[in-house]
Amino acid sequence: MADGKRRRVIIVGGGTAGWMTAAALVQALGSLVSIRLVESAEIGIVGVGEATFPHLRLFLRRLGIDEAAFMAATHATYKLGIMFNDFGALGEEYMHGFASFGEPLAGVPFHHYWLRLNQDATGAAIGDYSMAVAAARARRFHPPGPALGGDDAFSYAYQFDATRFAPFLRGFACARGVERIEATVCRVERDGASGDIAALELGDGTRLEGDLFIDCSGFRSLLLGDALGEGWESWADWLPCDRAVAMPCARPPGEIEPFTRAIAMPSGWRWRIPLQHRLGNGYVFSSAFVSEDEATAQLAAVLEGEPLADPRILKFQPGRRRRAWSRDVVGIGLASGFLEPMESTSIYLVQIAIDWLLELFPLDGIDTRDQQMFNELIDFEYARIRDFLILHYHATRRDDSLFWNRMRTMEVPESLAERLALWRRSARVAQFGRGPFLEPSWVAVLLGQGIRPQGWDARAQLPDAAGLRSAMARLKSDIDRRVASMPGHASYVQALASGASING
Numbered sequence: 105m106a107d108g109k110r111r112r113v114i115i116v117g118g119g120t121a122g123w124m125t126a127a128a129l130v131q132a133l134g135s136l137v138s139i140r141l142v143e144s145a146e147i148g149i150v151g152v153g154e155a156t157f158p159h160l161r162l163f164l165r166r167l168g169i170d171e172a173a174f175m176a177a178t179h180a181t182y183k184l185g186i187m188f189n190d191f192g193a194l195g196e197e198y199m200h201g202f203a204s205f206g207e208p209l210a211g212v213p214f215h216h217y218w219l220r221l222n223q224d225a226t227g228a229a230i231g232d233y234s235m236a237v238a239a240a241r242a243r244r245f246h247p248p249g250p251a252l253g254g255d256d257a258f259s260y261a262y263q264f265d266a267t268r269f270a271p272f273l274r275g276f277a278c279a280r281g282v283e284r285i286e287a288t289v290c291r292v293e294r295d296g297a298s299g300d301i302a303a304l305e306l307g308d309g310t311r312l313e314g315d316l317f318i319d320c321s322g323f324r325s326l327l328l329g330d331a332l333g334e335g336w337e338s339w340a341d342w343l344p345c346d347r348a349v350a351m352p353c354a355r356p357p358g359e360i361e362p363f364t365r366a367i368a369m370p371s372g373w374r375w376r377i378p379l380q381h382r383l384g385n386g387y388v389f390s391s392a393f394v395s396e397d398e399a400t401a402q403l404a405a406v407l408e409g410e411p412l413a414d415p416r417i418l419k420f421q422p423g424r425r426r427r428a429w430s431r432d433v434v435g436i437g438l439a440s441g442f443l444e445p446m447e448s449t450s451i452y453l454v455q456i457a458i459d460w461l462l463e464l465f466p467l468d469g470i471d472t473r474d475q476q477m478f479n480e481l482i483d484f485e486y487a488r489i490r491d492f493l494i495l496h497y498h499a500t501r502r503d504d505s506l507f508w509n510r511m512r513t514m515e516v517p518e519s520l521a522e523r524l525a526l527w528r529r530s531a532r533v534a535q536f537g538r539g540p541f542l543e544p545s546w547v548a549v550l551l552g553q554g555i556r557p558q559g560w561d562a563r564a565q566l567p568d569a570a571g572l573r574s575a576m577a578r579l580k581s582d583i584d585r586r587v588a589s590m591p592g593h594a595s596y597v598q599a600l601a602s603g604a605s606i607n608g
């Protein structure tokens with residue numbers, strides 16, 4: 105900081121995005137900044153967003169938050185992946201687990217060998233060679249470690265009560281110096297000369313000046329969208345779901361599934377997220393294909409327990425603001441864009457935006473090159489997730505509803521079409537080297553939804569078939585043995601809550 109002044113950061117919004125940002129900034133920047141967060145009790149938070157991505161563990165670890173304390177405060181459960189039902193075809197299921205399939209041999213990814221031995225689609229499913237998938241199917245959980253094949257044998261995320269996460273982080277952030285202001289922002293004042301945001305006016309007339317404004321105001325996008333008029337790029341042609349109806353219910357007794365389910369519905373899909381105290385349910389649908397009332401009735405008909413709240417309709421548009429950082433405003437969370445929650449990516453996008461903001465933080469004033477880099481990085485993440493989501497809809501053989509017919513036959517973005525062509529030809533997945541979905545994720549969905557490639561890496565022909573078969577059998581039995589040593593998921597969560605030690 106060339107001028108030695110503390111930078112004044114104003115965050116608008118106290119949902120998951122606002123409090124994650126406040127907690128991370130105060131932890132990383134300490135006395136270099138002053139942070140004030142305005143949240144409106146009148147408006148409230150979106151109150152959904154319960155399934156997460158493994159990266160969240162890193163976020164909590166960086167803050168030094170104890171996992172058991174976080175789990176207890178948010179009534180969380182563990183998540184080893186997402187089980188997709190009825191996406192490829194009615195009656196089919198597969199899992200996108202947080203683990204690789206097998207191990208590469210002579211530099212060739214495992215799935216090429218698997219394809220060679222499974223030309224006729226018989227034999228063990230590819231998921232049998234993934235620790236995360238095998239453990240999830242067995243409803244068992246234990247964090248990875250030496251006894252389970254090493255720290256990298258698989259990964260995991262959490263499922264938590266969305267209304268409890270922000271208050272949990274609020275306690276953390278305020279204890280470290282973040283000032284919380286409960287008020288509604290009524291007016292945004294722009295500097296006449298520069299056009300930047302100069303100050304916010306609150307309901308009681310208070311004026312808040314800042315050097316950097318972080319818009320975490322949710323779908324309202326109060327600063328980035330409303331005040332600055334930052335353009336919107338819509339992806340509704342590819343992702344036509346624009347509504348969700350959410351309805352939590354009592355959790356049926358018995359084992360808690362350590363995974364989220366995404367279950368295809370006639371005009372979209374529904375989530376099923378088991379928490380310690382309830383099941384989160386929601387039907388994400390396209391209003392062009394089904395009415396709100398019908399969607400609500402379809403969801404109500406499949407609830408597995410007593411509804412715990414009235415159905416709540418949420419409306420959204422898939423897409424993003426053209427620039428997430430414009431002038432002196434950085435949009436984080438729903439204020440900067442939204443991609444439907446099929447792969448639980450929104451909170452991940454919040455986290456990534458925070459990481460890059462910290463990396464490029466304008467302590468010495470805003471540099472347009474940093475801004476541009478931030479925007480390019482965020483664009484990359486959004487586009488990558490967008491294509492992965494479209495794949496789930498497009499790679500289907502379903503022809504039983506207008507919605508699925510439309511998704512199956514639509515033209516996909518060129519970037520996805522190229523990836524699909526590469527896969528179909530050679531079983532290769534184009535690598536990006538970074539971002540959320542690496543090769544195992546694509547392989548899980550492509551094979552899971554029945555897209556069989558015509559060929560595979562020629563080097564996979566080299567090992568003799570018998571040797572390969574027995575190596576794969578050994579791999580599977582190692583995984584089965586390790587999974588059998590894990591406790592049941594519910595008992596692991598319970599033991600964690602009671603402070604008991606649990607061995608895998």
Ligand code: FAD
Pocket residue numbers: 116117118119120121122142143144145147148149150151152153154155156266287288289290320321322323324326348386418420436437438439445448449450451452454
């Ligand atoms: P919000 O929670 O809406 O918070 C906005 C804040 O801004 C509130 O505090 C509000 O009071 C405040 N505010 C607004 N206007 C003003 C004003 N004028 N003055 C003062 N304060 C103001 N994400 C996942 O990662 N996993 C999921 O499984 C998932 N499921 C989802 C399902 C649905 C149907 C939807 C719609 C979203 C889902 N998400 C999911 C996204 C996730 O909910 C959000 O990314 C996350 O909750 C962050 O929201 P937010 O903080 O940006 O917005």
